[in-house]
Amino acid sequence: MDSAVIQSLVERLDELLEQYEEPKLNSRESALLRGTLGGQKYTHLSQEPDSALAYYQPGYIGKVIAPPLYKRLTRVLREVGVLKPTETLTQKKAPEYLSRLLDFPSSPAECSAESERDSELFYWVGRKSAIAQCREKLLQDCRILEILGITGIGKTFLTKRLLAEPALKSALSEVIVLNFESPRTSFETLVEMLLGDALSGNPELYGKYPERVIRALVTELQDSPHIVILDMVEESLESDGEGQIRFNDCRFTQLLEEVLRVATMPSRIILTSQIYLPVLNEGRYPLRKYGVTLQGLDEEESLELFAKREIIPSSESALYCLKRIICAHAGHPLTLRTIAGEIREAPYDGSILAYWNDYGSEIEGEAASNNENALFVPRLDCYSPQLTDYVKIRVEKSFDRLLDSAPLAAYLLAMGATYTEAVPRNFWLDMISEYPQNEAKLAFLSLQRRFLLNAVRESDRVFYSVHPLIRRVALENVDRAYARIQS
Numbered sequence: 347m348d349s350a351v352i353q354s355l356v357e358r359l360d361e362l363l364e365q366y367e368e369p370k371l372n373s374r375e376s377a378l379l380r381g382t383l384g385g386q387k388y389t390h391l392s393q394e395p396d397s398a399l400a401y402y403q404p405g406y407i408g409k410v411i412a413p414p415l416y417k418r419l420t421r422v423l424r425e426v427g428v429l430k431p432t433e434t435l436t437q438k439k440a441p442e443y444l445s446r447l448l449d450f451p452s453s454p455a456e457c458s459a460e461s462e463r464d465s466e467l468f469y470w471v472g473r474k475s476a477i478a479q480c481r482e483k484l485l486q487d488c489r490i491l492e493i494l495g496i497t498g499i500g501k502t503f504l505t506k507r508l509l510a511e512p513a514l515k516s517a518l519s520e521v522i523v524l525n526f527e528s529p530r531t532s533f534e535t536l537v538e539m540l541l542g543d544a545l546s547g548n549p550e551l552y553g554k555y556p557e558r559v560i561r562a563l564v565t566e567l568q569d570s571p572h573i574v575i576l577d578m579v580e581e582s583l584e585s586d587g588e589g590q591i592r593f594n595d596c597r598f599t600q601l602l603e604e605v606l607r608v609a610t611m612p613s614r615i616i617l618t619s620q621i622y623l624p625v626l627n628e629g630r631y632p633l634r635k636y637g638v639t640l641q642g643l644d645e646e647e648s649l650e651l652f653a654k655r656e657i658i659p660s661s662e663s664a665l666y667c668l669k670r671i672i673c674a675h676a677g678h679p680l681t682l683r684t685i686a687g688e689i690r691e692a693p694y695d696g697s698i699l700a701y702w703n704d705y706g707s708e709i710e711g712e713a714a715s716n717n718e719n720a721l722f723v724p725r726l727d728c729y730s731p732q733l734t735d736y737v738k739i740r741v742e743k744s745f746d747r748l749l750d751s752a753p754l755a756a757y758l759l760a761m762g763a764t765y766t767e768a769v770p771r772n773f774w775l776d777m778i779s780e781y782p783q784n785e786a787k788l789a790f791l792s793l794q795r796r797f798l799l800n801a802v803r804e805s806d807r808v809f810y811s812v813h814p815l816i817r818r819v820a821l822e823n824v825d826r827a828y829a830r831i832q833s
């Protein structure tokens with residue numbers, strides 16, 4: 347069992363014991379459980395010099411320390427419903443029975459907190475003025491909103507946040523999302539989504555008469571207020587050979603220009619892109635189009651991002667180090683989220699200082715030595731390949747560490763990375779169904795705990811996907827991950 351998962355199970359048991367007013371695990375009991383979940387026998391435990399059980403006879407552990415512990419845990423776990431009344435916790439059964447806790451919310455209150463957490467927006471922080479500006483523009487006559495910025499800066503997340511704005515929700519009831527990362531996404535997809543059934547009675551709208559399709563789309567957008575999200579538009583752009591960029595399918599340009607041109611347009615289109623977008627209608631209708639370029643989060647917002655992910659400095663020096671981490675990454679949210687996941691996991695277990703001691707000099711030092719003792723503060727403008735590379739390197743390092751500490755989880759991430767769509771947890775578990783179910787569940791939990799998955803709840807189901815940048819890194823390393831779990 348992965349050490350991070352063992353840690354979370356032990357923490358969970360402690361919470362349960364406290365909830366049922368039982369004494370928490372003492373250091374010997376905690377060492378016993380950690381060792382047992384890690385597959386160690388009592389003889390091993392008594393030989394570990396750093397363990398709280400070092401130098402205890404195996405017989406003493408088995409006869410004196412273990413029985414009251416298992417008895418106490420059996421009582422509590424039966425009460426919570428994790429164990430049936432006929433089941434008893436023993437050393438042999440501990441891994442199987444205790445891993446059930448992974449699927450088991452400990453109280454109704456936690457249940458709802460967890461489902462709130464499943465909603466990605468629970469983790470949203472800051473960007474108040476960007477939200478307010480975008481909302482106001484969209485409620486006025488701004489028909490096209492462009493959200494620009496480097497990978498992982500929060501463009502897609504901002505569109506989701508905007509969709510949750512009550513004023514926009516009530517003004518624009520129909521939502522259509524097109525993600526160009528998927529190679530299957532094309533202009534036809536948009537036509538299909540917007541016109542749907544209307545097309546089947548009118549097949550000539552396809553291909554033959556593009557201007558009629560554009561007309562039909564614009565009419566639909568005028569008749570019922572939609573909000574259309576065109577996400578990762580950079581994937582659908584190409585160079586025109588004269589230093590400008592354009593849509594690789596000119597019908598997108600025609601449609602967008604028409605949306606800007608017509609006299610009334612209640613629908614809104616939001617585009618996200620890592621690179622600047624083509625100029626439309628030669629820059630006419632400036633009030634009908636608005637662009638925001640996202641920078642990193644500021645220090646306060648970044649601290650809140652960490653706090654929401656349970657990384658809270660417990661001393662002045664920890665706060666100081668966290669601020670340096672934030673500054674070194676210019677508040678880049680995807681990188682900070684990945685770092686939060688690492689700090690939370692073993693061996694750091696939430697200790698910012700322990701993480702800083704290991705990586706602080708790497709985070710600041712490498713760049714400083716390149717820049718002759720100037721502290722490296724990456725720039726976050728749209729065209730900063732330097733930062734994009736830097737962010738990718740940080741994500742690659744996180745992947746390497748995941749591969750070291752939880753190889754099956756790294757392999758699962760690489761397998762899951764082959765999907766661009768979000769899929770349910772069972773689907774993820776099936777990707778590694780050749781492994782025991784417990785191990786597969788733990789691998790999935792490792793990814794969740796490290797914040798490597800994006801969770802989206804749709805009515806009663808939760809779907810999990812991987813951020814495009816993390817996905818790219820995972821896909822590049824799929825062979826290494828496979829070799830690692832085979833070894």
Ligand SMILES: Nc1ncnc2c1ncn2[C@@H]1O[C@H](COP(=O)(O)OP(=O)(O)OP(=O)(O)O)[C@@H](O)[C@H]1O
Nearest residue numbers: 469470471497498499500501502503679680683814
């Ligand atoms: N304002 C925010 N508050 C909290 N977390 C954020 C915020 N913005 C971004 N994040 C975190 O960063 C992650 C990456 O953001 P997002 O997917 O929106 O990036 P992106 O700019 O769309 O990247 P790409 O160009 O690669 O698609 C989010 O899933 C979220 O975890």
Ligand SMILES: [Mg+2]
Nearest residue numbers: 501502578618
């Ligand atoms: Mg995105």
